[in-house]
Amino acid sequence: MPAQHEPNPSAAPAQKIRLRYTKRGRLRFTSHRDVARAFERALRRAGVPMAYSQGFHPHPKISWVGAAPTGVASEAEYVEISLVRVLDAQLVGREIDKALPPGLDVVDAVTASGGSLPERMHASLWELVVDGVEPAVLAAAVEAFLALETAPVERLTKDGRRQLDARGPVVSMSVRPPDASRAPGAPPCGILDAVVRQASPAVRPDDVMSALLVVAGLELPVPVRATRVAQGPLDDDGTLGDPLAADREAGPPGLGDPAQRGPHVVETGTA
Numbered sequence: 001m002p003a004q005h006e007p008n009p010s011a012a013p014a015q016k017i018r019l020r021y022t023k024r025g026r027l028r029f030t031s032h033r034d035v036a037r038a039f040e041r042a043l044r045r046a047g048v049p050m051a052y053s054q055g056f057h058p059h060p061k062i063s064w065v066g067a068a069p070t071g072v073a074s075e076a077e078y079v080e081i082s083l084v085r086v087l088d089a090q091l092v093g094r095e096i097d098k099a100l101p102p103g104l105d106v107v108d109a110v111t112a113s114g115g116s117l118p119e120r121m122h123a124s125l126w127e128l129v130v131d132g133v134e135p136a137v138l139a140a141a142v143e144a145f146l147a148l149e150t151a152p153v154e155r156l157t158k159d160g161r162r163q164l165d166a167r168g169p170v171v172s173m174s175v176r177p178p179d180a181s182r183a184p185g186a187p188p189c190g191i192l193d194a195v196v197r198q199a200s201p202a203v204r205p206d207d208v209m210s211a212l213l214v215v216a217g218l219e220l221p222v223p224v225r226a227t228r229v230a231q232g233p234l235d236d237d238g239t240l241g242d243p244l245a246a247d248r249e250a251g252p253p254g255l256g257d258p259a260q261r262g263p264h265v266v267e268t269g270t271a
Contacts, residue, residue, distance in 0.1 A: 013051040013061060013082035016112035017089045018244055019096070021077050027103030028073040035104065036064065039079065042099035048092060051082040065118050066231065069204050074228040075107075076124075078243065080117055113250030120243040121198050122234035123171060126205045128192040129178075132221040138190035139175040141216030146173060151211035155204075162201070166211035169197040172238050187221075195238060198231075 023030065030038075040060060043050055052058040061082035068074040083092075093109025100106065130138055145151065151167035173194045182189065196203055205226040213220065232243035242248075 013084065015083045015086040015089075016080055017083065017087075017092055018078065018080045018110050018112050018117055018247060019093055019106050020108035020244065021079065021100075022103070022105045022107060023068060023072075023074045023077055024103045024105065025073075027101070028068075029071055030104075031070045032064070032067040035067065036062070038100060038104055039096075042096050043081070045099040046092070046095040048081070048096065049083050049085045049087075051084045063117070066121055066124075066198060066202075068228050069206075072205060072226045072228065076228055076230045076232075078117060078121075078231075080112060108244060110244050110247040111250075113247045115246070117243060120233050120246075121231050123169075123195050123197045123240060124231040125229045125240055126192075126194045126196060126208075127227045127229050128194065128205055128209060129225040129227075130190045130192060130209075130220065131225075132187055133190050133218065134188045135175050135177045135190040137216075137218070138192060141212050141218060142173050142175055142192070144215045145212045146170070148215065151215065153207050153210045153214075155207060164201060164203055164207055166203055166207045169199040169203045170208060171195040171197060171234065193229075195234075195240065197234070 023035065027035075039062065043060060043062075050060040050062075052060055063080040065078040065080070068077060089109045089111045093106045096109075097106035145167065148167050150165045152163050153166045154161050154163055156162075173192065176191050176193065178189045178191060194205070194208060196205075196208065205224070209224050209226075212218075230240045233241040235241055
């Protein structure tokens with residue numbers, strides 16, 4: 001396309017696409033800053049027509065939603081990108097996924113229907129694999145923790161030590177044994193599922209585990225492995241909904257308003 005016909009990257013976005021992506025394997029040790037850099041490189045490699053901010057140092061319009069802490073895996077990270085042309089959201093998601101390193105995987109993509117995505121993120125479901133502890137012992141610790149009104153913990157921040165209440169944001173917590181694929185004779189292991197509200201300041205999985213271990217007087221032989229399984233709106237029964245459901249219901253994925261489509265829009269099912 002001749003340069004004079006290219007959309008102005010500083011113009012108002014024609015479309016916003018919301019992506020769900022994962023952070024798996026060794027990539028769980030990647031900082032959010034490095035994840036952001038990987039995404040920006042992937043957007044360039046995929047040729048996504050990004051909208052840019054104005055000013056002397058324009059940058060692509062990317063909105064991140066509550067990134068998981070460094071060292072924590074996730075199956076439910078979210079980001080919103082702004083485009084200057086309307087494209088098929090699922091195709092955009094697939095092309096970005098191809099350009100990302102293994103472990104950062106785009107698993108869903110929809111056109112934003114409006115509203116604020118961060119405001120839909122009420123809570124997260126965390127899976128905490130606790131090696132070296134019998135499920136029954138872990139269940140007793142959970143019962144003692146849930147009986148508390150508050151569970152103060154300290155976290156070291158760049159501004160010094162800060163005290164947090166690890167009990168208040170916890171909506172529910174339960175224990176289950178590992179699945180049948182665990183090797184016979186392996187050390188004991190309990191898996192903790194915890195729904196934790198998105199509080200301010202944020203209460204992280206390690207904060208909850210610190211409080212739990214203090215309450216139960218437990219010591220762990222190896223660090224806990226944490227994975228964010230889901231995040232989204234919190235239903236009355238304590239379960240999490242899909243934060244992208246409203247966008248999916250608003251119309252076909254990625255097609256947006258036909259009146260806004262430019263001359264080189266990629267339609268569903270086309271390359």
